[in-house]
Amino acid sequence: MQEQIIERHTIAVLVDNEPGVLARVIGLFSGRGYNIESLTVSTVSEDKTVSRISIVTSGTPMIIEQIKAQLDRLVPVSAVRDLTEEGEHIEREVALIKVAAEGPQRRESLRIADIFRARVADTTVGSFVFMVTGTQEKIDAFTELMRALGEVEVSRSGVVAIARGSEVL
């Protein structure tokens, strides 16, 4: 019988920075029915020829293994690292959260932002834009609290992640 435990994994993928490579990765996930909880991409090498894609996905251990093997099979992919499996790593996300609130709610939003070490990125008389960084959970929690105070618009970066220690990928 196949195991049914669903695990959440954060995977780092290094790819040649060529047109269509992101479409290949996303197409792989949709075509084979894998989950994408979050996906971020940006060039990371000095000469801009290499991009790093951070993917948070979930599935049974067999599916996670498949995802990695399928990613590795793509021609422009040079490395696939399962950060969750390989040991300790750091995950961070950035969010910009606009809160439209007035009166005491407005003041309360500032106080909560302070607790979360969120910074004010924009101010109007009727709104703040907070920038908050941290784990997904922290940002979830912050957003929840803000929703209670006013109208909220959220823009999140998705998870970026890197392994602890001195080894360089």
Add this chain to the structure above:
Amino acid sequence: MASERMTGAEIVIKALVDLGVEVVFGYPGGAVLPIYDALFKQNRLRHILVRQEGGAVHAAEGYARSTGKVGVVLVTSGPGATNAVTGLTDALMDSIPIVCLTGQVATHLIGNDAFQECDTTGITRPCTKHNYLIKDVQNLGKTLHEAFYVAGSGRPGPVVVDLPKDVQFAEGDYEVPASAEHRTYKPRVKGEPKAIEEAVALLANAKKPIIYAGGGVINSGDKGSQLLTQFVRMTGYPCTLTLMGLGAYPASDNQFLGMLGMHGTYEANNAMHDCDVMACIGARFDDRVTGRLDAFAPGAKKIHIDIDPSSINKNVRVDVPIVGDVAHVLEDIIEIWKSKQCHTDGKALDAWWDQIAEWRSIKSLDFKQTGTIIKPQHAIRRLYEATKDRETYITTEVGQHQMWAAQHFPFDKPNHWMTSGGLGTMGYGLPAAVGVQLAHPDALVVDIAGEASTMMNIQELSTAMQYRAKIKVFILNNEYMGMVRQWQELLHGGRYSETYSEALPDFVKLAEAFGAVGLRAEKPDQLDDVIAEMIATDNAVVADICVDPAENCFPMIPSGAAHNDMLLGPEDEKAKPVSKDGMVLV
């Protein structure tokens, strides 16, 4: 080597020649005119004009699979490219090396819904191993060489190179790249030594072993089949092959149990179910092979040799995965086996073969040729008898006839059997036969066909005529989409919804209309004469063999059932209804 300056279209021709290409299957159009002009001005490449682009890809597949080379296709933009999609998907599923060059509108028009524009790289991304859009003529030569390397190495597959028309006109520099090395794509051919040792130990200690091999052995080259044969003979172990693997081990050998899977033999499937050690070599635990997954070889330790890491642990968890090329890994296995002086458990093996003999005695492929109607299995047996002493290549369409061909036409050599396994593409066999025949002009090439499938790419008979490819289309005409009808019997109360082949053409006259020869056998006593005449005819032939319309393909593992739960004949079909879970499977 110094680089040369030439147009993109000339670079295409030059690169193909440098890559050793002899034949290109294609169809012209506006977006590839410069390449066709360059083709016109040279005499190194032979262009085969098909009648529909889908036929070009299947012909290239037949060419590739019967020669071990990369098959090459050239089509125009838009509809040319979209017509090629079925063939590309087919090649992807069956790991056939193809390079397909597609024309594209000029780079400045891309994205503007220009005439005959389509997003070729977007459309073909999921149905190719890789694809490229060339925007700069300076990258063209290098990319073409890379495309061939990617298509032919590792697990082979189709690669598309999309060529905008302005790039074909533009002048650029061309040189043969110094090495095929790729920055990120590095297929692994040597297996991991520790895993190989583990596999040898498992195999040597097996009491009820089975070797289950597939198309990967054939893709590994002649050496793959030779080493597989050597290893199977050396150990005395039973061997079964997948549909794609037929010919990788000689069918005439006593250690061969026949094909396994949905329409495999009783002995092959039962041996798979009961084995204690299974070595899966160049096969991929496809659902047509495994049947019900949770009942698949429950007591077996499983070894899996595959060049594609994503095939491992995809459907079935294995105990010893070995990523590598079949020939390389088998070479190591044999060497370690010898150096460790492994020997098999003779007593256990005798008992295992006794058990297999018992299963064999069921004679699961038996049929009765009586009365005045030709049995399709009989027709294939007679075809085999009449052709076995010649160099014969068989292609097939898709359906019952395909399964009967796999069951009743034995192959002793690799690369002589071309069939659409993974995608199951009706219309594959006729164009594939054209491709095979062009690669082997003196061989006998027979497309074992169904009447419905034949209608899917009949236009390629015209291609065959143009190039004097004397293919033989051997139609087992049961006047039904037999395989679908069989499933309607099994799953849908025999309601034959739209599966009767209504308004069929007269295949004899149809052949004649193309300038080919049409023959017909209606009674068993006409069969041998028709086959003999078909073989002797120095022209393309369509042989319309009128077979029993009611015959079904057995034995069968119905969908959702286990290997040891086969239907042996029509009586079983009634006794063992398909489970609810099985109903939803394809």
